[in-house]
Amino acid sequence: MSDPRGFLKVRQRHELAERPVAQRIHDYNDVHSESGLQPWTKEQALRCMDCGTPFCMTGCPLGNLIPEFNDLVSRGKWEEAYHRLSSTNNFPEVTGRICPAPCEMACVLSIHQPATMIKLSEQTIIDQAWELDIVEPMKPQRLTDQTVAVVGSGPAGLACAQQLTRAGHTVVVYERDDALGGLMRYGIPNFKLEKHLVDRRIEQMRAEGTVFHTGVNIGTDITWDELRARYDAVVVAIGSTVPRDVAIEGRDLHGIHFAMDYLPDATRRLYGVQPVHDITAQDKHVVIIGGGDTGSDCLGTALRQGAKSVTVLQINSKEPDQRPADQPWPTYARLYQKSSSMQEGGQYLYNTDSVRFEGDIQPEHTQVLDSSEPLGFTADEQGHVTGVTICEVAPGQRGEQARIAGSERTIPADLVLISIGFAHPETQDLLKQLPVKLDSRGNIGRDTHFATTQDGMFVCGDAGRGQSLVVWAIAEGRACASHVDAYLTGATELPAPITPDQKPMVLPRR
Numbered sequence: 001m002s003d004p005r006g007f008l009k010v011r012q013r014h015e016l017a018e019r020p021v022a023q024r025i026h027d028y029n030d031v032h033s034e035s036g037l038q039p040w041t042k043e044q045a046l047r048c049m050d051c052g053t054p055f056c057m058t059g060c061p062l063g064n065l066i067p068e069f070n071d072l073v074s075r076g077k078w079e080e081a082y083h084r085l086s087s088t089n090n091f092p093e094v095t096g097r098i099c100p101a102p103c104e105m106a107c108v109l110s111i112h113q114p115a116t117m118i119k120l121s122e123q124t125i126i127d128q129a130w131e132l133d134i135v136e137p138m139k140p141q142r143l144t145d146q147t148v149a150v151v152g153s154g155p156a157g158l159a160c161a162q163q164l165t166r167a168g169h170t171v172v173v174y175e176r177d178d179a180l181g182g183l184m185r186y187g188i189p190n191f192k193l194e195k196h197l198v199d200r201r202i203e204q205m206r207a208e209g210t211v212f213h214t215g216v217n218i219g220t221d222i223t224w225d226e227l228r229a230r231y232d233a234v235v236v237a238i239g240s241t242v243p244r245d246v247a248i249e250g251r252d253l254h255g256i257h258f259a260m261d262y263l264p265d266a267t268r269r270l271y272g273v274q275p276v277h278d279i280t281a282q283d284k285h286v287v288i289i290g291g292g293d294t295g296s297d298c299l300g301t302a303l304r305q306g307a308k309s310v311t312v313l314q315i316n317s318k319e320p321d322q323r324p325a326d327q328p329w330p331t332y333a334r335l336y337q338k339s340s341s342m343q344e345g346g347q348y349l350y351n352t353d354s355v356r357f358e359g360d361i362q363p364e365h366t367q368v369l370d371s372s373e374p375l376g377f378t379a380d381e382q383g384h385v386t387g388v389t390i391c392e393v394a395p396g397q398r399g400e401q402a403r404i405a406g407s408e409r410t411i412p413a414d415l416v417l418i419s420i421g422f423a424h425p426e427t428q429d430l431l432k433q434l435p436v437k438l439d440s441r442g443n444i445g446r447d448t449h450f451a452t453t454q455d456g457m458f459v460c461g462d463a464g465r466g467q468s469l470v471v472w473a474i475a476e477g478r479a480c481a482s483h484v485d486a487y488l489t490g491a492t493e494l495p496a497p498i499t500p501d502q503k504p505m506v507l508p509r510r
Contacts, residue, residue, distance in 0.1 A: 003076045006046030013047075013114035014040045021344050028190040028270050031340045036127040044117040045074035045135040046082055051108045053509060054328040056118060059505060060105030061475035062088045062095075063497045066118055073121050082129035085122060088497065090159045091475055093130075093197045096123030099338075099471045100293075102504060106330035130200070131368050137207035140168040146488040149174060149231040151218050154182025155470050156461025157237030158205070159477030160484070165210045167485050173210060173230075176217040178273060182239060182388040186264035186471075189297050189339070191304075195271070207398055219429025228434055233456045233484050236430070236444060240422040240462035246289060250377030259294050259419035266301045285412040287388045288312045289374055290419035293339075298417045300341030310345065311411055312323060315373050315393060332506045373403065378410060388413045424497065425463040446500050450480040451487070458484055464500065472504070 003009070018024070019033045048070035056066045065084050072081035085092050097121055129135050146169045150161045153175040165171045183196040194212035206212065218227055228234050233337050243258040245251070257279055265275040281302035290300045291314030302310050319336040327333040378387040392407035424442030431438075434451040434457075437445040443466050444452060444459040451458050460480035461473045475498045482494035 001159040002071060006074070007049050007109055007113070010043050011113055012048050013117060014038075014044050016120065018340065023337050024191065025344055028266075028304060030194055031191050035123075036131065039126055041120075041124055042074050042076060045070045045121055047109065047113075048074075048116045048118075049109055055106040055108055056103040056116070056480075059330060059332065060103040060192075060479070061472050061498050061502070061504070064088045064103065064118075064122070066116075068240060069125060069276050070116065070118070070121055071498075073125060078125065078128040078132060079134050079395060081125045081350065082134050085125050088495070090124070090162050090478065091155060091201060092122040094155065094184060095471050095474070096120065096126065097197075098193055099469060101333075102332045102471070103468075105332045106505065107331075111329055114370065128261040135204065138166050138205050139208050140166055143170070144168045144170050145487065146170070146233070147231045148170070148235060148484060148488075149227055150235045150237055151227070152182060152237035152239060152461070152463070153180040153185075153212070154237060154239050154461060154473060155184060155207070156239075156463075156473040156480075157235070158201070159474045160235050160237060160460055160481045161210050161477075162208070163478055163481035164484060165205065165208050165426045167481070167492070169485070169488065171210050172220055173212045174222075174227075175212065175214045176355055178215055178350075179216060179271075180212055186267050187260060187294075189263065189301055190267055190270055190302060192297065195267070210293040219433065219463055224430050224434035228454065228457060229279045232424045232488055233458065235480060235484060236425075236452070236457065236463055237461045237480075238425050240425050240443070240467045242423045242426055243418065243440075244420045244423050246374060246420070248374055248376050248419055250385070253379045253385040254383055256416040256418070259290070259298050259417050262417050263294070263297055263301060266305070279415070281305040281310075281415055283308055284414035285312045286415045286417065287413040288413060288417045288419055289388075290314060290421070291316070292419065292421070294421075295417075295419040296339040296341045298419055299425045300339075300344060302376040302415075302417075303341070303344050304429075307415075309412070311413075313374060313388070313390060321386065327507055330505060332504060334387075346475070375408065377416065385410060385416055388416060422462070424466070436438055448500060449487070450476075451483065452498055456487070469504075472498075476500075 002108045016032045016034045018031050020233045024031050048067055050067040054067050057063055069081045070083045089352040101119040103118045105158050107115035109116050146171050148171045150173045153173050161171045161173050180202050185200050233487050241314045261277045262279045265277055265279055268275050282305045284307055286307045288295045291312050295312055299310055299312055319334050321334045321336050373390055373391055373393050375389045380386050387410040392404045395401040420474050434454055436454050439445045445451055446459050446464050450460055458480055460476040462468055479496040479498050482492045485492040485494050
């Protein structure tokens with residue numbers, strides 16, 4: 001370590017500055033006004049204690065060598081830091097921006113101080129590496145005669161494809177959308193993840209030898225059994241894309257959509273691509289059902305499109321600001337974290353408490369209602385939604401008995417976005433053409449080697465694990481690649497950071 005007493009000397013955590021709300025609300029650029037190396041970057045890296053047992057590495061499914069790269073950052077050794085980080089993480093520019101950082105929750109320093117700046121260190125290392133022209137294609141030393149098809153170009157599919165390409169196999173990635181990146185491309189708004197970051201990784205992979213085909217829907221354009229016949233192995237990385245729905249009166253009205261029918265069109269318009277569903281929040285009263293990351297993304301997008309008002313409904317109570325006793329360190333604690341989109345609105349209501357943030361701008365009324373449940377929708381004569389009837393629920397309870405009598409009211413809504421997560425992958429064509437066993441949740445079943453019940457077919461990412469984090473998707477892709485390599489060649493030197501049944505350090509909700 002460059003300074004073993006660094007965490008005693010630097011006690012404050014320093015975040016990247018954000019652009020003023022009044023400025024960034026008018027564009028889709030990164031919300032931050034700073035990026036890359038800062039005057040305080042090395043000083044922040046000194047806060048890492050280089051623990052004898054680095055729990056941060058346990059919190060991260062990739063097994064990132066966090067104390068090592070933090071030490072290198074503190075000494076400004078960017079090339080060494082890049083190689084150390086890239087040995088475990090294929091896309092640190094993504095995890096450094098959108099991962100909720102379970103590693104920081106597990107940081108030993110976080111027991112009594114703000115956690116070490118791990119996530120930002122990742123982002124800075126890779127930004128510096130690109131800036132200094134350190135990032136180069138890693139072409140295989142030799143080529144095998146084995147071919148692999150990877151279906152899906154999200155973080156799991158891309159990580160798996162890159163690992164297998166570097167092992168010498170001929171890898172072809174199929175993506176049904178018009179552009180590569182999966183959820184990183186059209187699911188995450190540009191103000192959180194600018195797409196040039198994805199594009200330059202795709203170009204690196206092309207230079208390494210990975211082949212990409214967009215606009216190809218496996219199951220329709222090519223059947224699953226035809227695909228399996230063409231390749232020595234097939235990896236299914238199609239994500240978990242079947243959205244959860246709400247079964248309440250009026251659900252079939254016009255103007256009610258899933259979040260993932262809405263969000264991609266905003267990015268498509270930004271890049272001059274024809275919208276698929278052509279949904280916009282402009283001049284509308286918007287109600288978002290679901291207060292998670294996707295709901296927050298809908299909020300930020302609706303604000304930028306010029307919504308009249310935005311209301312976010314979430315049935316759970318507001319999360320605590322401090323780690324509660326029933327979520328002890330080093331588990332991932334469910335804490336209240338105000339997203340950049342939530343900072344951009346006006347008024348947020350938590351039961352009877354009203355909190356108004358500085359810099360309030362249009363829309364004139366924006367709120368987040370926790371412990372609130374939608375009961376039904378109202379409509380006009382043309383069958384278009386005009387409002388959502390809601391009621392308050394007792395915190396921590398579910399069902400009709402949890403509803404608080406007399407709390408019912410209707411809020412205006414011209415556009416309703418359902419954002420309550422995803423149930424399982426789309427498997428109807430797969431089950432007809434190349435039947436595989438599913439698990440009890442509707443995900444594609446796999447054994448301890450990520451293999452499905454079809455010989456030579458593997459599954460990784462949300463398609464097998466269920467809805468999860470981007471860092472888990474990358475870890476799944478890397479681990480799956482090692483087992484595919486062993487299947488094809490009888491042995492492997494590729495790392496497998498996780499097992500298919502490995503779980504994050506999160507205690508279940510009570």
